[in-house]
Amino acid sequence: MGGRVNEDLIKERRKCTFDIKELTHIIDCGEENTIKRKQIDNYILNIKELWDDVPEEYLSHKERYENAIKKAFIVLKVLRQLHTGNIQITDHRTPTNVYSIQDGIFRNVNPLLIHIGLFWSTIAAQASTEQQAEWLQPDSSMIGTYVQTELGHGSFIRGIETTATYDSTTDEFILHTPRLSAYKWWPGGLGNTANACLVMAQLYINGTCHGLHIFLAQIRDFDTHKPLPGIKVGEIGPKMGFNTADNGFLGFDNHRIPRTNMLMKNVQVLRDGTYVKPKHDKLTYGSMLLTRVTLISDLAYQLSKAATIAVRYSAVRRQSPIKSNEPERQILDFVSQQHKLFITIASSHVYRVVGLWMWNSHKRVTADIHEGNMGQLPELHALACCLKAISSRDASALVEQCRLACGGHGYMMASNLPQIYAYTTAAVTYEGEYTVLLLQTARYLVKFWRLAAEHKPLPQNFAYFEDYIKKNFEQWRNSPEGIIEGFKAIVAGKTKAAYDTLQCNLRNGREFEEAWNMASVQLTNASEYSTISRNDIEALQSRYEELLALIRPNAVGLVDAFDIRDEVLCSTLGAYDGRVYERMMEEASKSPLNEDVVNESFHKYIRPVTMKNKL
Numbered sequence: 089m090g091g092r093v094n095e096d097l098i099k100e101r102r103k104c105t106f107d108i109k110e111l112t113h114i115i116d117c118g119e120e121n122t123i124k125r126k127q128i129d130n131y132i133l134n135i136k137e138l139w140d141d142v143p144e145e146y147l148s149h150k151e152r153y154e155n156a157i158k159k160a161f162i163v164l165k166v167l168r169q170l171h172t173g174n175i176q177i178t179d180h181r182t183p184t185n186v187y188s189i190q191d192g193i194f195r196n197v198n199p200l201l202i203h204i205g206l207f208w209s210t211i212a213a214q215a216s217t218e219q220q221a222e223w224l225q226p227d228s229s230m231i232g233t234y235v236q237t238e239l240g241h242g243s244f245i246r247g248i249e250t251t252a253t254y255d256s257t258t259d260e261f262i263l264h265t266p267r268l269s270a271y272k273w274w275p276g277g278l279g280n281t282a283n284a285c286l287v288m289a290q291l292y293i294n295g296t297c298h299g300l301h302i303f304l305a306q307i308r309d310f311d312t313h314k315p316l317p318g319i320k321v322g323e324i325g326p327k328m329g330f331n332t333a334d335n336g337f338l339g340f341d342n343h344r345i346p347r348t349n350m351l352m353k354n355v356q357v358l359r360d361g362t363y364v365k366p367k368h369d370k371l372t373y374g375s376m377l378l379t380r381v382t383l384i385s386d387l388a389y390q391l392s393k394a395a396t397i398a399v400r401y402s403a404v405r406r407q408s409p410i411k412s413n414e415p416e417r418q419i420l421d422f423v424s425q426q427h428k429l430f431i432t433i434a435s436s437h438v439y440r441v442v443g444l445w446m447w448n449s450h451k452r453v454t455a456d457i458h459e460g461n462m463g464q465l466p467e468l469h470a471l472a473c474c475l476k477a478i479s480s481r482d483a484s485a486l487v488e489q490c491r492l493a494c495g496g497h498g499y500m501m502a503s504n505l506p507q508i509y510a511y512t513t514a515a516v517t518y519e520g521e522y523t524v525l526l527l528q529t530a531r532y533l534v535k536f537w538r539l540a541a542e543h544k545p546l547p548q549n550f551a552y553f554e555d556y557i558k559k560n561f562e563q564w565r566n567s568p569e570g571i572i573e574g575f576k577a578i579v580a581g582k583t584k585a586a587y588d589t590l591q592c593n594l595r596n597g598r599e600f601e602e603a604w605n606m607a608s609v610q611l612t613n614a615s616e617y618s619t620i621s622r623n624d625i626e627a628l629q630s631r632y633e634e635l636l637a638l639i640r641p642n643a644v645g646l647v648d649a650f651d652i653r654d655e656v657l658c659s660t661l662g663a664y665d666g667r668v669y670e671r672m673m674e675e676a677s678k679s680p681l682n683e684d685v686v687n688e689s690f691h692k693y694i695r696p697v698t699m700k701n702k703l
């Protein structure tokens with residue numbers, strides 16, 4: 089769509105006092121990544137069949153899926169070329185390398201997301217070398233998904249009911265869904281797309297349950313795509329978002345797979361049924377840990393999209409004068425609007441940096457585990473839990489805040505803010521629900537508070553617990569160091585409060601599990617404070633409004649630096665040229681309800697009523 093850039097945006101860009109390109113390179117982790125990202129963007133943007141302009145809101149549930157699947161396999165082919173071709177994607181998966189361009193193509197979500205993001209990565213992390221050689225062929229016929237959650241169990245995975253029973257007479261596992269609540273429910277791509285899956289099931293050998301293990305199972309014929317005998321599979325229906333994710337259900341009726349289909353890098357079942365234990369019984373949970381780590385960067389990227397849309401719109405939208413005798417102001421001039429939006433820009437940078445740090449921490453700990461050293465795994469798990477929980481809760485709240493800050497036009501699907509919210513808020517639930525993960529981190533905090541309370545040696549990361557007990561904290565100074573000290577005091581104080589409540593419940597004769605449950609609100613609070621969040625940033629900064637005023641002249645420059653193309657933003661409000669009203673009117677014209685001057689329903693339903701007594 090041609091046309092002049094909005095005058096207010098031109099002025100905003102002139103006001104910018106820093107080098108936007110330099111910040112873009114920092115966000116991309118280096119200029120060479122920016123170049124590669126733009127190469128990928130241009131390469132994919134030139135594939136015309138990926139960029140239809142029929143808004144998916146006007147498609148049926150079935151058409152949406154079919155349209156998404158068509159694009160998904162074009163993108164899969166491109167990703168394979170990128171990995172094998174001359175454009176190598178850097179080894180840290182920050183969203184600006186790969187995911188950003190996909191957002192523009194799918195707007196909702198890629199039906200192959202779990203195939204690309206969880207199926208292959210789980211095989212690579214948990215299958216033996218021989219199994220990887222067989223299953224990770226580039227031309228493999230397998231399109232997979234990760235099948236763990238059941239109708240009856242999502243958070244408490246030790247309660248998962250699907251069984252995998254070893255039959256030594258045939259050297260096979262029998263996968264079985266004993267009852268309705270054991271039906272697998274939710275896995276992405278499962279409904280119509282996947283022909284194979286990684287199943288989390290309770291392993292039984294000679295009547296003994298060895299707990300959850302992962303098994304590869306083909307579920308559809310590679311040639312006809314028909315479900316195999318003993319397989320009941322389908323799609324679970326419309327959701328708040330993710331409506332092209334093809335989430336499905338799956339039931340096994342005594343479905344047999346070879347023994348060698350159990351993922352056996354860390355654990356083995358031998359031909360005679362001998363069970364060889366893993367070095368750590370939570371290695372099987374590794375895919376959840378990796379996805380939680382990856383999500384932090386993805387959420388940072390979702391925040392950058394919402395901030396770009398809302399800040400550019402707020403620079404263009406003029407509403408209400410500040411002085412009655414003056415023209416209406418850019419809503420970005422209202423301090424309350426700055427308060428709503430600038431925290432989103434800041435949070436995107438915070439979670440991008442934290443996401444990268446966690447990604448590199450995960451790589452380091454994984455290498456240690458490969459050498460047999462599990463020492464860092466508990467801390468990585470505890471960090472991944474609270475960071476995934478808080479970043480998803482913050483991201484969904486801030487995306488919603490951006491939508492609300494755009495008034496009625498933010499409520500239009502054409503703004504793309506509703507879709508970004510629907511996508512982001514799902515992350516508070518999937519891959520470990522918010523409260524459940526915070527309680528995991530609370531276990532870790534309480535463990536070290538107990539050591540501090542008993543004056544036992546503490547790892548360096550928890551030295552501040554000892555400082556707190558010895559009242560070593562200085563008076564709060566309004567500086568970065570002072571804020572961090574303040575923060576440590578808050579976490580230590582919240583952990584102490586939760587720990588003391590727990591001890592009090594135990595002294596009152598409660599069993600540990602009951603005492604823990606009764607203290608769980610304080611325990612989740614302690615975990616929340618172990619992670620910097622949007623509420624804390626404001627609370628910790630005095631002279632807050634002065635800081636907002638400092639950011640104001642650079643607000644548009646800061647979101648331009650996220651360098652998200654209009655085709656990816658998919659937003660009437662957030663386009664680079666700021667021609668909001670023209671774009672809104674153009675999108676409205678696509679509504680099928682504008683095809684006829686008089687819709688046929690007038691003659692069928694309205695006229696018979698309105699004209700009844702006048703004929």
Ligand SMILES: CCCCCCCCC/C=C/C(=O)SCCNC(=O)CCNC(=O)[C@H](O)C(C)(C)COP(=O)(O)OP(=O)(O)OC[C@H]1O[C@@H](n2cnc3c(N)ncnc32)[C@H](O)[C@@H]1OP(=O)(O)O
Pocket residue numbers: 187201202205234236237242243244245246276370373374376377379382383386465466469518519520521524525528531532
């Ligand atoms: C771009 C991208 C877009 C990506 C876009 C993605 C799209 C959507 C994809 C979504 C996919 C899914 O949702 S897949 C399904 C996701 N499901 C989940 O995440 C389920 C959440 N629930 C769980 O993870 C578990 O049930 C959990 C809550 C941890 C409890 O497990 P258990 O009961 O087995 O363990 P507990 O008894 O609580 O704890 C026992 C000990 O084990 C430790 N422990 C527990 N889990 C651990 C772990 N993973 N690693 C290490 N250690 C662990 C604890 O710290 C304890 O240590 P001590 O304290 O020392 O004893």
Ligand SMILES: Cc1cc2nc3c(=O)[nH]c(=O)nc-3n(C[C@H](O)[C@H](O)[C@H](O)COP(=O)(O)OP(=O)(O)OC[C@H]3O[C@@H](n4cnc5c(N)ncnc54)[C@H](O)[C@@H]3O)c2cc1C
Pocket residue numbers: 202234235236237240241242243244273274275276330335514517518519520521522523524527
């Ligand atoms: C968009 C989307 C995509 C998904 N994709 C997949 C996928 O690809 N593969 C897959 O296997 N799964 C997938 N899931 C399922 C997801 O992992 C589960 O929904 C999630 O783990 C939560 O489990 P649940 O829904 O059974 O909720 P429950 O576990 O029933 O929890 C419901 C509520 O109960 C409370 N609660 C539960 N346990 C506790 C506790 N111990 N302490 C305190 N409160 C508690 C919490 O408030 C929680 O929100 C997906 C889900 C969504 C929404």
